[in-house]
Amino acid sequence: MNWKTPAMWTGGECWIMGGGYSMPKQFKIPENITQCVCVGKQLPSAYSPFLEVLHDKHVIGINNAYLIGTWMDALFFGDGSWYLKHRKNLAKWPGLKVTCTPKFANRKKEKMEGVKYLGKDHQRTHGISENVSKVSWNGNSGSAAISLAAHFGVKRIFLLGFDMEASKFTHWHGSHNKNYKKGGRGKKQPYQRHLRGFPQIARDAKTRGIEIFNVNPVSKIDSFPKITLKEALNA
């Protein structure tokens, strides 16, 4: 059964934490810590002390972001195979767990494993869904989470780690798919495809009076104003 998202952050702001490598840079997290996390020698929770300014803010983490800390309000994921890998850890994570993966579409409540399900809005595949029980998928979890934030009622969204490019590492937690490097199934990086939804998201956000800022001055996403973390915190 689809979850009906409550408008609990009406008029407020929230931060959406994507996986891009710019996130630790914005928080001035030392490079050696980031690299240790990327290669699995440190837990992502090593970032937590550096993100203290966010601890009391509304934050939606995308995929592995939940590993940073339990101070995050919500986690959003859209990939069923990612869930299988993290299932046991997620069971112990106390925040809101929200997904749009069809794996949860027809499950009974007792089989939901604490996960809330929002269907993909097929009437509005790109942009921001107006149906509080659905999200516009836009091709990736981070963009879909913008619909979740809008359902929560926020008027301002700050995007963290929305780089849409791979520099030293594809993500601040290492790579989801090692085959990107090897030339296997995922030999083509998906970022060009991920970029497609943002112009419509920007139009929908404007219509709904939602301000979206990209907290990465060198992000490949050109649909939102790009600002630094300092500017975001002073906004």
Added chain:
Amino acid sequence: MERTRDRVKVSDEDMVPADVVIPEEVLKSVAPDNGTGEEPEKLRWRKIGGGTFRMANGKIIKPNQVFSAAIEEIPEGFRKIVVPLSQLPDEVSLVVDSGKYEVQAASPGWYNVIDAQGKVINEKSLRQAAAKDLIESLSQ
């Protein structure tokens, strides 16, 4: 920093400047975590019928091939063409921490909903009934 095929070379400019103080809790060594907490048990499987089966990690399984994989790696929908060669263990249901939310008085007649860490979940204080409705929604 430059990246070679298998290794990442770290140059001096990537390292932490000497004047940066790294919190102690960050420096203490922790065991690497792949996100699962423990390595899932692998079982033997056989791909039956024609055609190949592509696993989520990109590995391609050929017809009639016997291979090892964790139960989680073989979606239930494919269990007719990828069959286990041994008895599947009974599925153990997860004990889920579904987050505990409580109503807390903010000011006379107004309430907040707080999570297990004491963080206020709502943006603006709510009437008691609305706060209870929010908890019900979050606990669904």
